[in-house]
Amino acid sequence: MPVGTAGAVKGVLPSLLEETxxxxxxxxxxxxxLRPGVDAVQRIGGLHRLMAWxxxxxxxxxxxxxxxxxxxxxxxxxxxxxxxxxxxARVHLNAEIATDIQCRLGxxxxxxxxxxxxxxxxxxxxEAAVRRTIAWARRCKAAHEHFAETQNVASLLFGIVQGGIxxxxxxxxxxxIVDIGFDGYAIGGLSVGEGHNNTMSTVELTAPLLPxxxxxxxxxxxxxxxxxxxxxxxxxxxxCVLPTRNGRNAFAFTEQGPVRLRNSVHxxxxxxxxxxxxxxxxxxxxxxxxxxxFNCGEMLGPILLSLHNIRFYQRLMSNIRExxxxxxxxxxxxxxxxxxxxxxxx
Amino acid sequence: MPVGTAGAVKGVLPSLLEETxxxxxxxxxxxxxLRPGVDAVQRIGGLHRLMAWxxxxxxxxxxxxxxxxxxxxxxxxxxxxxxxxxxxARVHLNAEIATDIQCRLGxxxxxxxxxxxxxxxxxxxxEAAVRRTIAWARRCKAAHEHFAETQNVASLLFGIVQGGIxxxxxxxxxxxIVDIGFDGYAIGGLSVGEGHNNTMSTVELTAPLLPxxxxxxxxxxxxxxxxxxxxxxxxxxxxCVLPTRNGRNAFAFTEQGPVRLRNSVHxxxxxxxxxxxxxxxxxxxxxxxxxxxFNCGEMLGPILLSLHNIRFYQRLMSNIRExxxxxxxxxxxxxxxxxxxxxxxx
Numbered sequence: 225m226p227v228g229t230a231g232a233v234k235g236v237l238p239s240l241l242e243e244t245x246x247x248x249x250x251x252x253x254x255x256x257x258l259r260p261g262v263d264a265v266q267r268i269g270g271l272h273r274l275m276a277w278x279x280x281x282x283x284x285x286x287x288x289x290x291x292x293x294x295x296x297x298x299x300x301x302x303x304x305x306x307x308x309x310x311x312x313a314r315v316h317l318n319a320e321i322a323t324d325i326q327c328r329l330g331x332x333x334x335x336x337x338x339x340x341x342x343x344x345x346x347x348x349x350x351e352a353a354v355r356r357t358i359a360w361a362r363r364c365k366a367a368h369e370h371f372a373e374t375q376n377v378a379s380l381l382f383g384i385v386q387g388g389i390x391x392x393x394x395x396x397x398x399x400x401i402v403d404i405g406f407d408g409y410a411i412g413g414l415s416v417g418e419g420h421n422n423t424m425s426t427v428e429l430t431a432p433l434l435p436x437x438x439x440x441x442x443x444x445x446x447x448x449x450x451x452x453x454x455x456x457x458x459x460x461x462x463x464c465v466l467p468t469r470n471g472r473n474a475f476a477f478t479e480q481g482p483v484r485l486r487n488s489v490h491x492x493x494x495x496x497x498x499x500x501x502x503x504x505x506x507x508x509x510x511x512x513x514x515x516x517x518f519n520c521g522e523m524l525g526p527i528l529l530s531l532h533n534i535r536f537y538q539r540l541m542s543n544i545r546e547x548x549x550x551x552x553x554x555x556x557x558x559x560x561x562x563x564x565x566x567x568x569x570x
Numbered sequence: 571m572p573v574g575t576a577g578a579v580k581g582v583l584p585s586l587l588e589e590t591x592x593x594x595x596x597x598x599x600x601x602x603x604l605r606p607g608v609d610a611v612q613r614i615g616g617l618h619r620l621m622a623w624x625x626x627x628x629x630x631x632x633x634x635x636x637x638x639x640x641x642x643x644x645x646x647x648x649x650x651x652x653x654x655x656x657x658x659a660r661v662h663l664n665a666e667i668a669t670d671i672q673c674r675l676g677x678x679x680x681x682x683x684x685x686x687x688x689x690x691x692x693x694x695x696x697e698a699a700v701r702r703t704i705a706w707a708r709r710c711k712a713a714h715e716h717f718a719e720t721q722n723v724a725s726l727l728f729g730i731v732q733g734g735i736x737x738x739x740x741x742x743x744x745x746x747i748v749d750i751g752f753d754g755y756a757i758g759g760l761s762v763g764e765g766h767n768n769t770m771s772t773v774e775l776t777a778p779l780l781p782x783x784x785x786x787x788x789x790x791x792x793x794x795x796x797x798x799x800x801x802x803x804x805x806x807x808x809x810c811v812l813p814t815r816n817g818r819n820a821f822a823f824t825e826q827g828p829v830r831l832r833n834s835v836h837x838x839x840x841x842x843x844x845x846x847x848x849x850x851x852x853x854x855x856x857x858x859x860x861x862x863x864f865n866c867g868e869m870l871g872p873i874l875l876s877l878h879n880i881r882f883y884q885r886l887m888s889n890i891r892e893x894x895x896x897x898x899x900x901x902x903x904x905x906x907x908x909x910x911x912x913x914x915x916x
Contacts, residue, residue: 231862235869239850240583260837260862267838268858276854491606492613504585508622512614516577516606523581523869 225250225282225463226534230259231274234468235527236534238276240504244535245542248280248333250463253326254289257317258310262325270330282463283331285322285364287338287384288412288444299339301356319363323381327371331379335410336364338384343418350388357386358400365404380407382441388413389422391429398433408439411459415444424453431458448477448540449564452557455544467537471529474518477536479563483511485529490515503535504528571596571628571809572880576605577620580814581873582880584622586850590881591888594626594679596809599672600635603663604656608671616676628809629677631668631710633684633730634758634790645685647702665709669727673717677725681756682710684730689763696734703732704746711750726753728787734759735768737775744779754785757805761790770799777804794823794886795910798903801890813879818872820864823882825909829857831875836861849881850874 226233226241229252233241241249251271256262260274268274271281290296294306303318319337326334337360339353361383368381383406387393401409411430414423427442431454434440441461442454451462467477476483478498483490485497493511501507505514505528517525547553572579572587575598579587587595597617602608606620614620617627636642640652649664665683672680683706685699707729714727729752733739747755757776760769773788777800780786787807788800797808813823822829824844829836831843839857847853851860851874863871893899 230866230868231859232866232868232870235873237586237850237870237873238854259866260858264838264858264862267840268856269840273840273856274859274862276859492610494613494615494619504583508584510614510619512606512610513577513620513622516610516614516620520576520578520601520605522576522578523872524578524583527581527583527869527873 225461226467226537227252227463227465228275228277229465230255231265231271233530233534234472235523235530236468238278240531241277241534242279244503244531245538246279246534248282249275249277250282250284251275251329251331252286252289253283253322253329254286254293256283256329257286257325258308258315262328265329272330280332281330282333283326283329283335284443285326285335285337285384286317287322287335288340290317291340292342292416301359303337319360320367323364323367324371327368327375327377327379330377333380333382333408334368335382336361336384336406338386338412340386340413340416341388343388343416345388347390350390350393354387354393354397357384358397358404361401361404361406365406382406382408382410382439384410384412384443385430385434386413387426387430389418389426391426394426394430395433398430402433402435406438408441408461409434410441410443412443414442415446415450420450423450424457427454427459428457434458447564448537449561451540452544452561452564455548456554456557464537467533468530471531471533472526474515474525474529475533476529477533485511485515485525486518487515497529497532498536501532501535501539503532505532571807572813572883573598573809573811574621574623574627575811576601577611577617579876579880580818581869581876582814584624586877587623587880588625590849590877591884592625592880594628595621595623596628596630597621597675597677598632598635599629599668599675600632600639602629602675603632603671604654604661608674611675618676626678627676628679629672629675629681630789631672631681631683631730632663633668633681634686636663637686638688638762647705649683665706666713669710669713670717673714673721673723673725676723679726679728679754680714681728682707682730682752684732684758686732686759686762687734689734691734693736696736696739700733700739700743703730704743704750707747707750707752711752728752728754728756728785730756730758730789731776731780732759733772733776735764735772737772740772740776741779744776748779748781752784754787754807755780756787756789758789760788761792761796766796769796770803773800773805774803780804793910794883795907797886798890798907798910801894802900802903810883813883814876817875817877817879820861820871820875821879822875823879831857831861831871832864833861843875843878844882847878847881847885849878851878 298305322337338357341353383401385398387397442459474485476497490511496506547556644651668683684703687699729747731744733743788805820831822843836857842852893902
């Protein structure tokens with residue numbers, strides 16, 4: 225899922241996003257509730273209308289952003305209070321409010337409100353976060369059922385497993401979240417600085433604890449090599465800002481390794497960013513032209529590389545699905561992971 | 571002609587530009603010669619390849635920018651020297667160099683190198699500028715013929731009439747430029763602060779002095795009301811940054827008047843920017859969404875309004891052509907000009 229934080233995948237028109245074979249996008253409840261606000265989104269006609277996106281949208285619950293971006297003024301079992309980064313206003317968020325907001329935005333998949341811990345974290349705080357995440361998941365499910373019944377609106381609700389890199393807490397959290405029962409399950413609280421090996425050992429431990437017949441979603445991950453390893457562990461869904469954020473910074477993902485378009489080696493290049501790529505940038509523009517656009521601060525640079533990187537990721541996911549269906553994913557992934565090791569030092 | 575100063579119509583992909591019914595765009599020789607440089611453009615594959623634009627491109631000669639943007643270090647009958655705004659390097663430009671650069675860029679229509687004067691201007695300087703513009707036009711024509719013969723490249727060369735708002739100088743310049751003989755003729759040196767009435771009286775004087783059977787091009791103009799008046803005077807072609815520059819500043823042109831998308835009145839609006847408009851912004855996005863994008867600094871705001879404004883201008887030009895063919899342009903234009911008087915106080 226490409227990320228449309230504030231209701232737009234940065235620089236990418238929906239018609240062009242469809243051309244990348246993107247099937248679903250993510251939008252951030254935290255950003256949208258602060259600006260333009262859920263009432264404004266409803267008056268505009270809902271999140272799909274705001275974004276002019278007719279395919280599915282998943283919203284996160286705001287939990288990650290509240291705990292990582294905002295100035296918290298209160299955290300307890302009831303919920304949290306924080307200061308808005310837009311205007312400093314005090315904002316209240318809890319399981320019921322986060323669920324209500326996501327339902328009112330009109331998302332197709334909504335996420336439970338959870339407590340996301342940093343890395344490293346005090347063991348006591350981690351355990352409390354797991355306890356709250358479980359209790360809040362129960363409240364989210366009730367709020368979601370209530371909303372679905374009273375408003376006659378159908379959306380899917382996903383539970384989130386927390387627990388840092390502690391195997392015992394991950395096991396306990398996964399068991400209880402699965403017991404509550406959700407339409408899909410997410411592994412949250414990773415890619416917060418714990419490093420690739422810790423991420424992967426936690427994913428490999430947690431994914432098999434989640435029902436095989438439900439979507440398993442690894443939140444906020446990641447580099448191509450991380451995605452391949454996580455799929456190997458049983459993960460189905462991902463969201464990540466890397467394709468668009470790196471694209472805006474003149475970094476292109478290719479099967480042959482990263483291409484940094486600000487590099488003067490590309491100044492006179494009549495080659496596409498990635499030979500054989502069918503994105504609109506690679507079909508029509510040269511590396512030399514895109515480098516020139518970045519040099520001049522032309523918007524076309526970020527636009528073209530965001531589109532290319534999203535297309536690169538969608539092609540990766542399509543290849544993954546193809547090899548899973550063919551039954552040779554594991555063998556294929558080993559070779560792929562080797563060819564993507566450049567991602568570690570980029 | 572939408573303006574693609576540095577080799578890109580800011581924020582607008584070529585495929586989307588084609589959808590606005592744009593047939594020809596303008597690029598600036600001055601900007602391109604400094605960055606990426608004409609050698610780099612040639613190695614990339616020419617200006618059409620750089621811009622990924624397969625329809626015609628007109629390049630200006632650099633004259634206007636040299637005299638308005640750069641720090642001049644020498645001006646005489648031979649040519650000019652100026653400091654590059656990119657790296658301070660001393661750059662030499664004259665009739666032969668400007669013609670050679672435009673031919674090498676691969677433009678379809680190239681412009682004579684001219685001396686553009688500010689407003690107001692000392693009469694002696696204005697007369698010298700007209701004298702040089704005529705002498706340089708003769709040299710540009712010879713250089714263009716030489717290039718066409720030796721390089722076997724076909725492009726059209728347009729002459730430019732200067733003379734400020736002095737009727738006698740405009741008459742003299744037009745007569746001599748027409749005597750030299752060009753594929754088309756431009757009226758330059760206007761929209762530099764002389765005001766609407768001076769612009770229009772000069773256009774009304776000059777346009778009829780140019781051959782009826784050749785394209786007549788008013789450079790750097792303008793607002794819808796200016797375009798309607800200039801067409802009435804006999805002008806066929808225009809270039810202007812207003813559609814894209816105003817679009818980037820949240821200003822939308824509509825037949826009902828300007829719409830300023832930062833205005834809070836649009837916060838909850840589910841209406842399109844202009845009802846009935848077939849641009850991709852108006853077809854898919856609400857005013858409320860576009861206002862939100864500008865509020866958040868999302869690129870989609872400038873992208874969508876640039877596209878809308880270009881489409882607005884192309885629709886205006888299409889309507890003009892239709893009424894000319896129908897034979898009722900003059901009567902129709904009077905009504906149109908009244909409905910566009912808002913452009914004066916916007």
